[in-house]
Amino acid sequence: MFTLIDGQAVAANIKTTIAEKLATYKLKNGSVPTLAVFIVGDNPASKVYVAGKERATELVGIRSIVERLPQDTTEAQLIAKIAEHNADDSIHGILVQLPLPTHIDAMRVTIAIAPEKDVDGFHPVNVGLLSIGTPQFIPCTPYGIMKLLETYNINPAGKLAVIVGRSNIVGKPIANLLLQADATVALCHSKTSDLKELCKQADILIAAVGKPNVITREYVKSGAVVIDVGINRLADGKLCGDVDFESVNKVASAITPVPKGVGPMTIAMLMQNTLEAYERFAGNNP
Ligand code: GUN
Numbered sequence: 001m002f003t004l005i006d007g008q009a010v011a012a013n014i015k016t017t018i019a020e021k022l023a024t025y026k027l028k029n030g031s032v033p034t035l036a037v038f039i040v041g042d043n044p045a046s047k048v049y050v051a052g053k054e055r056a057t058e059l060v061g062i063r064s065i066v067e068r069l070p071q072d073t074t075e076a077q078l079i080a081k082i083a084e085h086n087a088d089d090s091i092h093g094i095l096v097q098l099p100l101p102t103h104i105d106a107m108r109v110t111i112a113i114a115p116e117k118d119v120d121g122f123h124p125v126n127v128g129l130l131s132i133g134t135p136q137f138i139p140c141t142p143y144g145i146m147k148l149l150e151t152y153n154i155n156p157a158g159k160l161a162v163i164v165g166r167s168n169i170v171g172k173p174i175a176n177l178l179l180q181a182d183a184t185v186a187l188c189h190s191k192t193s194d195l196k197e198l199c200k201q202a203d204i205l206i207a208a209v210g211k212p213n214v215i216t217r218e219y220v221k222s223g224a225v226v227i228d229v230g231i232n233r234l235a236d237g238k239l240c241g242d243v244d245f246e247s248v249n250k251v252a253s254a255i256t257p258v259p260k261g262v263g264p265m266t267i268a269m270l271m272q273n274t275l276e277a278y279e280r281f282a283g284n285n286p
Helices: 009-027 046-059 075-086 106-112 122-131 140-151 171-179 195-200 264-284
Strands: 034-038 062-070 092-098 159-165 186-190 205-209 225-226
Touching: 009 140, 034 046, 034 264, 046 062, 046 264, 062 075, 075 186, 075 205, 092 106, 092 186, 092 225, 092 264, 106 205, 122 205, 140 225, 140 264, 159 171, 159 195, 171 186, 171 195, 186 195
Parallel strands: 034 062, 034 092, 159 186, 159 205, 205 225
Antiparallel strands: none
8 A cells, every 4th residue: 555645734733733732821821832033144945944934833823033134144143132032931942044144153053042942953952862862852854754654653663764864953863763763773874885775675764865856766665665855946946855756656655745745744843842842831731
């Protein structure tokens, strides 16, 4: 049986559940979880992502504050604004959209975010907590992938999971999560030898390379589950993933499409992380 993994539907369900929960909190005491988003400069892709995040907050009932800062904002100015939000008890989550302009050091900015408000899960404290198996915030895309596997009853235990791409945002955290779910994990990258042979052994193949259609049918074992994290824009303006969907869907047992696969889950899990930040801040009875 072949399964097309419907990230849009799963994300919609998650957002509905969050909206229902927040409506009851609001009725009880009128409090509102709040997410602050920083965007520096005018990277077109970043603008699209931030607009998507704003739409989702409205839908679920999270208040959002979007700080649009000019391209020439200094690192010190950005860090000072983050410090203001860290100290503000009415703000529960803080996110800085990446990439930042090259004159700003992204790691110094990430470290400036209070770990208990770091809804991206990129602060080294949160990276460390995840790596020892006691996460505070799970980065949104890997969190979304785990939710998709869970929703479709795909249990990673005992399976060989091969991940292509070792980024801090996707590859490394999903490797940790799959390991904690008892998969055997291979984390591959541009220097991996025999990548094709390794991928071909995978029960679960995760493509997070950032190159259009590089994972073709020759990389995929019959019956494998294929998760495509890539969002690439082709010359004709169309979106495509890292996986050559039209050939791989003939061998995979389950596959995420692009769009409407992992992408909507990333935003849904950001809403989930903001809810979790708010619940932890407010104690057990927000
Ligand atoms: N840029 C691309 N992906 C992400 C993400 O998950 N979070 C942030 N903050 N920026 C990104």
